[in-house]
Every structure is written in C-alpha cells, then in structure tokens.
Amino acid sequence: MDLIERHQWRARDPKGVVYLQAPPRGVKIHYMGARVDPGIVDDHNRCVEVVKSVQRQHMDVNLWGDIGYTGCACPHRKVFVGRGPGHLPAANGAGLNAKHYAILALLGDEGLVVPPPGLLHGLVDAIEWLRGEGAGREVKGHRDGYATDCPGDQLYAWVRQGARRPDDGGGAVAVPPWHRVLSYPPLMEGDDVRTWQARMRARGWRITVDGVFGPQSREICRQFQIEKRDLHVNPSMVGRVDRPTWEAAWTSPIT
Structure with a gap:
C-alpha cells in the first residue's frame, strides 16, 4: 500500500485530538459531494491540493480541529493519512463517528463521477490498512444511518456489492502461488x-x-x-x- 503520511502532504497541525475509546466496527466510505476535476487522474499533485483544500474547509469553515476523515484515497492508488487510526473522525455524523472510521474517495457528483480502478484499489488498501489497525470488518456508505447522498450512487453500489478490487486486467489483486494444503495437527x-x-x-x-x-x-x-x-x-x-x-x-x- 502506498501510504502518504501527514508530513508528506504537508497537513496542518490539528487544533485538538480526540481518541477513540474502543475499536470501531469498520469503515464508512465518503465522496466529495462537489465537482472533482477529472484532471486529477493525470496529475497526482492535484490530488494533494484537493486533500489540502478539504482540510482547510474543515478547519477554517466547519471549525473542526482537523480534517474530518481518517484517510483519503485518490485515483493513483495512494492513501493519505487524515486523522489516522485511533482518532475520532468527524465526517460520519453526530453520534456515529465512534462507530466507524471515515475514508474519503476523491470522487465527485460532477466531473469525475465514475471511480477509476486505481481509486477502488486505494479504497480497499485503506480498508485493509485500518483493519490491520484494529477496525472491525464492516464496510458501509456514509448514507447508511445518515440522511445524505454520500458516497454517491456509483460508490454506494460498489460498497453494497462487497467493496471488491476491480478486475481490470491490470493491477487487480494478485494471488500468490498455492503450494500445499495447510492443516493442523500437526503444526x-x-x-x-x-x-x-x-x-x-x-x-x-x-x-x-x-x-x-x-x-x-x-x-x-x-x-x-x-x-x-x-x-x-x-x-x-x-x-x-x-x-x-x-x-x-x-x-x-x-x-
């Protein structure tokens, strides 16, 4: 997984940190809910600027302590660390943030509206990353339990179908060779x-x-x-x- 740490995308320092009291049930998938320039598919630097703009919006307009998402996935199969694991997100809705981490897909309701394969791979990478950090196995959309169109019909259908990696013929998950039956006993x-x-x-x-x-x-x-x-x-x-x-x-x- 290509994880972009906060210092690498030059995130602003948070104004405060709230820690989760218990591991969340899983993750919720979000989208931008605004126009996303399709040009980000060809220029990763634009993805960095989008993530930075989201943090500015959340801190300067919403007056949150930090970007509201646990992480963000972009079309280049990169995952930006947002608040990060162990921290309470702010994007799922009142009373819901402690139940799931929040992952933003750099996808819009105008412009870039069809998730490219790299974006879906990035989302699965983010899910697996957070599961490795103790998150539960649920994968839901923001609209599950909250009145919103997020994460859009395209991504929500993908979530409902199991949040699978795309079988795009190039870059789909590779299966390591199987050599023998693994069993116990003996060890x-x-x-x-x-x-x-x-x-x-x-x-x-x-x-x-x-x-x-x-x-x-x-x-x-x-x-x-x-x-x-x-x-x-x-x-x-x-x-x-x-x-x-x-x-x-x-x-x-x-x-």
Whole structure:
C-alpha cells in the first residue's frame, strides 16, 4: 500500500485530538459531494491540493480541529493519512463517528463521477490498512444511518456489492502461488503459512501472523469457509487451506 503520511502532504497541525475509546466496527466510505476535476487522474499533485483544500474547509469553515476523515484515497492508488487510526473522525455524523472510521474517495457528483480502478484499489488498501489497525470488518456508505447522498450512487453500489478490487486486467489483486494444503495437527510452518495469515489479518480477522499453522489458524480457516458458502468445501477440507480456500482469501469479497 502506498501510504502518504501527514508530513508528506504537508497537513496542518490539528487544533485538538480526540481518541477513540474502543475499536470501531469498520469503515464508512465518503465522496466529495462537489465537482472533482477529472484532471486529477493525470496529475497526482492535484490530488494533494484537493486533500489540502478539504482540510482547510474543515478547519477554517466547519471549525473542526482537523480534517474530518481518517484517510483519503485518490485515483493513483495512494492513501493519505487524515486523522489516522485511533482518532475520532468527524465526517460520519453526530453520534456515529465512534462507530466507524471515515475514508474519503476523491470522487465527485460532477466531473469525475465514475471511480477509476486505481481509486477502488486505494479504497480497499485503506480498508485493509485500518483493519490491520484494529477496525472491525464492516464496510458501509456514509448514507447508511445518515440522511445524505454520500458516497454517491456509483460508490454506494460498489460498497453494497462487497467493496471488491476491480478486475481490470491490470493491477487487480494478485494471488500468490498455492503450494500445499495447510492443516493442523500437526503444526505446519513456512512462508506460505505466514503469507496466508497476513492476508487473513488484512481482511479483518484477528489472527497471529507467526508462520505457524496451529489451532488458531485452523479455526479462522473454518470460520472463513463457513462465511464463504460458495466455496462448497469438501467436509474433509474444513479448517484446512486447500487451493480454493487459499485463492478465496485474495479474490472473494471482503464482507
């Protein structure tokens, strides 16, 4: 993931920081709700200026302590750190901010209205980043629970369909090679175990990434297979990472 830290986009210092008291349930996706110049697709510097303008709006007009979003995703598959994980966002609506992190897509209701593949990849990168920081597995739109058109019909449909990476034939998520069935007992160790564990953690599962396939990994595998009913797992493979289960970890919608 290409994460742009606050100092890299020259964010202003916050006027105050409010910390979350408990991990949020997941993330909510937002859009600009204004015209976005399609030229940002060809010039990343314009994306930087858009994010800086959002912070100015939130601090100087809304009188918030900082930019209201946890992070922002742009069409170049880059994720800007906003308030960052562990901090209470301000964009979801009164009473809702503690429940979900807030991710802004640099997409408008005029101009750039169709999300490019790089933007969708960036949003999934942001979701996985925040899950790795303790966020829950929910992915919702701003309009879920709040009276707004945000994040627009295009992005909201994408959210409702599982917030998947685009299958654009170039840049879609790559599935690492599968070499063997991972199972327990006995304990199995290896780089492939660590790769699978890291992927499951990025998807939001609470799993230790230690390269050892033991009771915890077996249980996470079993729960994942139950969730992904379309895998049609052979009873002998329940709790074991066979090829379909391995590939689903990278290709199946994050739900």
